[in-house]
Amino acid sequence: MAVSVDEVVPTGPVRDHTRPARRLGGRGRSVLEVALLTVLAVVMLFPALWMIETSIKENRDVYAIPAKFFDFKVTMDHFKDVFVASGGGRSALSVSFLNSVVVAGVSTVLATVLGVPAAWAYSRFGVKAKKDQLFFILSTRFMPPVVVVIPIFLMYRQVGLIDSKLGLILIYAAFNVPFTIWMMKGFVDEVPAEYEDAAMLDGYTRLQAFWRFTLPLLLPGIAATAVFALIFSWNEFVFAIFLTSSDDVRTAPPAIAGLIGGTTVDWGLVAAASVVFALPVLVFAYLVRKHLIAGVTLGAVRR
Amino acid sequence: MAGIEVTALHKRYPDGTVAVDHVDLSIGDGELFVMLGPSGCGKTTTLRAIAGLERQTTGDIRIGNTLVNDLPPAERDIAMVFQFYALYPHLRTRDNLAFPLRAEGLPKAEVRERVDEAARLMRLGPLLDRRPHRLSGGEQQRVALARALVRRPRAFLMDEPLTNLDAELRADMRTEIKHLQGELGTTMVYVTHDQVEAMSLGHRIAILNKGRVEQIGTPLEVYERPASLFCAAFIGSPPMNLIEVEVADGKLRSKSGLVLTPPPSLPRDRCLVAGVRPEALEVTEPGAERSVPARVVSAEWLGDEIIYVVDHGGQRDVRVRMPPTVRFAADAPVGLRHTGGPPPVYDASTEELVA
Numbered sequence A: 001m002a003v004s005v006d007e008v009v010p011t012g013p014v015r016d017h018t019r020p021a022r023r024l025g026g027r028g029r030s031v032l033e034v035a036l037l038t039v040l041a042v043v044m045l046f047p048a049l050w051m052i053e054t055s056i057k058e059n060r061d062v063y064a065i066p067a068k069f070f071d072f073k074v075t076m077d078h079f080k081d082v083f084v085a086s087g088g089g090r091s092a093l094s095v096s097f098l099n100s101v102v103v104a105g106v107s108t109v110l111a112t113v114l115g116v117p118a119a120w121a122y123s124r125f126g127v128k129a130k131k132d133q134l135f136f137i138l139s140t141r142f143m144p145p146v147v148v149v150i151p152i153f154l155m156y157r158q159v160g161l162i163d164s165k166l167g168l169i170l171i172y173a174a175f176n177v178p179f180t181i182w183m184m185k186g187f188v189d190e191v192p193a194e195y196e197d198a199a200m201l202d203g204y205t206r207l208q209a210f211w212r213f214t215l216p217l218l219l220p221g222i223a224a225t226a227v228f229a230l231i232f233s234w235n236e237f238v239f240a241i242f243l244t245s246s247d248d249v250r251t252a253p254p255a256i257a258g259l260i261g262g263t264t265v266d267w268g269l270v271a272a273a274s275v276v277f278a279l280p281v282l283v284f285a286y287l288v289r290k291h292l293i294a295g296v297t298l299g300a301v302r303r
Numbered sequence B: 001m002a003g004i005e006v007t008a009l010h011k012r013y014p015d016g017t018v019a020v021d022h023v024d025l026s027i028g029d030g031e032l033f034v035m036l037g038p039s040g041c042g043k044t045t046t047l048r049a050i051a052g053l054e055r056q057t058t059g060d061i062r063i064g065n066t067l068v069n070d071l072p073p074a075e076r077d078i079a080m081v082f083q084f085y086a087l088y089p090h091l092r093t094r095d096n097l098a099f100p101l102r103a104e105g106l107p108k109a110e111v112r113e114r115v116d117e118a119a120r121l122m123r124l125g126p127l128l129d130r131r132p133h134r135l136s137g138g139e140q141q142r143v144a145l146a147r148a149l150v151r152r153p154r155a156f157l158m159d160e161p162l163t164n165l166d167a168e169l170r171a172d173m174r175t176e177i178k179h180l181q182g183e184l185g186t187t188m189v190y191v192t193h194d195q196v197e198a199m200s201l202g203h204r205i206a207i208l209n210k211g212r213v214e215q216i217g218t219p220l221e222v223y224e225r226p227a228s229l230f231c232a233a234f235i236g237s238p239p240m241n242l243i244e245v246e247v248a249d250g251k252l253r254s255k256s257g258l259v260l261t262p263p264p265s266l267p268r269d270r271c272l273v274a275g276v277r278p279e280a281l282e283v284t285e286p287g288a289e290r291s292v293p294a295r296v297v298s299a300e301w302l303g304d305e306i307i308y309v310v311d312h313g314g315q316r317d318v319r320v321r322m323p324p325t326v327r328f329a330a331d332a333p334v335g336l337r338h339t340g341g342p343p344p345v346y347d348a349s350t351e352e353l354v355a
């Protein structure tokens, strides 16, 4: 989620800087605006561009000094290396990508299945000390996750969840449930309770009313919330590196990080793996771009 | 079809709010019963308790001869129309109407027949294939009514169904609802905070205040003899003039000397307040017979009538309804006299009707 905050905030200051320039007249202002935005865009985009370039350069071009920006030979070898092991068969990286898909997917489904009905209940029923409960749920997200990594590690060792995909799935779901509840409560609040009331008078039970009327209206909200949860689980690094060690359990972030630190670093491979890793996030972020901004103010989503 | 009995209803929400303190209602079979009261007096809560959408804290609810306290809404066989119409947004009008019938598991042919009948009654023909967001407020309201009637329930519950419509449409729909209820003969409980709606629709009106019933009566009874000072101030526009009076040698007299027609029997030793309707007073030339001196504070000319606000001997803001032909200038010295029959008289401390 930090990503979205960073993306949203800069537009403010940039506009502010241009304000004195108004005295220069319309043209001066827009020139300054364009210049500042260009600088910002270059600073933000350069690492991403460099990553993409590196992933399609041959190794000797990667190390070339001065750096080659345009006149290098394009190669897809690094991408092949991401998926295929040197002796043939599947590479360790491709296994870790698959693990990432499983862990992020299942934990998101779990968080959604648990969080959506909870959000509905909090929105619809007079629960005792509702505000305190909701605050408590939110408070589990106040601390940075890394704070609890050691206790979780010790607990997981006791119950045998260390180095298992299930362990990661559970911890990601645990982090995503509070978020799902808060975000979804905002969506549920906007669906008038009268739909359910009317359905109940029409002969349905409360659960049927929820399932048949409220849920379909919540689908866009659920999709947006699930994408946020998915991005969180997909990107998560700290827990993944502490709680897993073997290649067949590891998710992509620690696996990619593991490529760095040997005697030689195959930067081409690192870059190609990173590109493959970043693609799903970019696609999903594009899908929920409207909600990225609204999502910054948790639960206060307006459509 | 069935009557509805509500006995000693009390509802306290989990947060401690007492929405309904004590309500007894006895609604006859086929009656159009209106619950009227200011915002927050517990009308919706009472209605939702009857519908089964809210469980009362204590008290009994009977529909027909059945005690329905523990029945879920689906088994009470009633239909409700909400202030916000609650048409299912993803369904066309036709399917919105058919919905409750499909829930009952009626055969297709019968569903179609009943939907067509309801559509004919509410003149929905051209709207049947539209979704709710493509209907105007009035049309949505008609669809909501039609959806309530397709089921042929034992009773209709209406929670301020016309609030979101503009004045003209509201008057039309009022007529329509009244007509429909008469035609079908189905019991209807109608909640509103609009007294005009209550007066024009109800066979009987219950006036609620702070979770209690202040008065139950026909529109005429409620207008002529409000049962408490609250009702007196609530019903009528402009409302009754509440004038402090005392009993002196068989006469009812205000502090300023205005003489009112006395009711037959009056308690003597109490502070009394008379409720005088604006139309039971008259603004006259100064010094006219039986009049007390007064002064016009302001005049509202409403076309078919003029509402004078007059100030007489310490009693400010007495409202008088006069025909538009009688004109007095603002600030003019005038006379004020009582022309009506005996007014209802209230005890100033208990606020109850005493004569």
Ligand SMILES: Nc1ncnc2c1ncn2[C@@H]1O[C@H](COP(=O)(O)OP(=O)(O)OP(=O)(O)O)[C@@H](O)[C@H]1O
Residues within 6 Å of the ligand: A126, B013, B014, B015, B017, B018, B019, B020, B037, B038, B039, B040, B041, B042, B043, B044, B045, B046, B193
């Ligand atoms: N779910 C709830 N939880 C707590 N208090 C509530 C709840 N619903 C209503 N109340 C309170 O109960 C009281 C009665 O509410 P109710 O909705 O019955 O009023 P009403 O007569 O329908 O008013 P209006 O004319 O504004 O619709 C109000 O004070 C309201 O704040």
Ligand SMILES: [Mg+2]
Residues within 6 Å of the ligand: B043, B044, B045, B159
């Ligand atoms: Mg209400």
